[in-house]
Amino acid sequence: MSILSASLGLTRYRIIEEVPKDLLQEVPEKLQKFCFVDIDATADERSFGWTNIDDMLDMNWTQSPPEKAEYFAFGLRLDTRRIPPAVLKKHTTIALNKELEHNKEQGKNFVSRDRKRELKEQVTLRLRARTLPIPAMFDIIWNPSTNRLYVTTTNSKVCALFEDYFALTFDLHLEPLTPFFMAMDVLGEEAAPKLENLDPTIFV
Numbered sequence: 376m377s378i379l380s381a382s383l384g385l386t387r388y389r390i391i392e393e394v395p396k397d398l399l400q401e402v403p404e405k406l407q408k409f410c411f412v413d414i415d416a417t418a419d420e421r422s423f424g425w426t427n428i429d430d431m432l433d434m435n436w437t438q439s440p441p442e443k444a445e446y447f448a449f450g451l452r453l454d455t456r457r458i459p460p461a462v463l464k465k466h467t468t469i470a471l472n473k474e475l476e477h478n479k480e481q482g483k484n485f486v487s488r489d490r491k492r493e494l495k496e497q498v499t500l501r502l503r504a505r506t507l508p509i510p511a512m513f514d515i516i517w518n519p520s521t522n523r524l525y526v527t528t529t530n531s532k533v534c535a536l537f538e539d540y541f542a543l544t545f546d547l548h549l550e551p552l553t554p555f556f557m558a559m560d561v562l563g564e565e566a567a568p569k570l571e572n573l574d575p576t577i578f579v
Contacts, residue, residue, distance in 0.1 A: 387552035454508035
């Protein structure tokens with residue numbers, strides 16, 4: 376989802392640690408080191424990594440740099456291969472029927488459990504190789520002066536992936552800016568016990 380969309384869902388974060396100034400100078404280099412790797416020519420189920428916010432196909436930032444004024448702007452690209460369950464079931468059944476027919480010629484009237492599992496794995500790999508991965512792009516805006524980041528998704532799985540990959544790339548850890556933590560940011564950590572005992576209010 377583009378940060379320039381008319382409407383979008385955002386997840387806000389703060390960086391827990393103090394960010395060293397020399398690390399900020401290394402951001403473009405680290406983005407390239409942990410950039411997205413294409414899986415079109417493979418049978419891999421998924422791939423993810425950083426890419427240019429202006430062009431998700433530009434993993435080397437040749438079109439534009441990640442530095443945008445006082446911000447860093449880049450994207451998290453996630454490509455996933457999805458085999459429809461009905462398609463997998465159909466081709467697995469075909470493979471099992473062929474195996475059973477072969478076994479009957481050898482005097483066996485069954486396919487072992489391990490062989491069934493092996494056949495399903497073979498079918499899955501074969502279908503993956505014939506299935507194009509579906510790309511998804513999530514924009515990220517990083518404000519180094521406030522240690523705040525904004526990600527254009529509210530999907531919990533994507534957010535968890537982003538948090539882990541950001542930590543792997545920069546050795547920095549993120550904390551989601553939920554209303555609770557934003558209130559503590561304003562009121563101070565001493566307000567935590569009072570905030571924890573508040574009951575939610577329905578205004579509608």
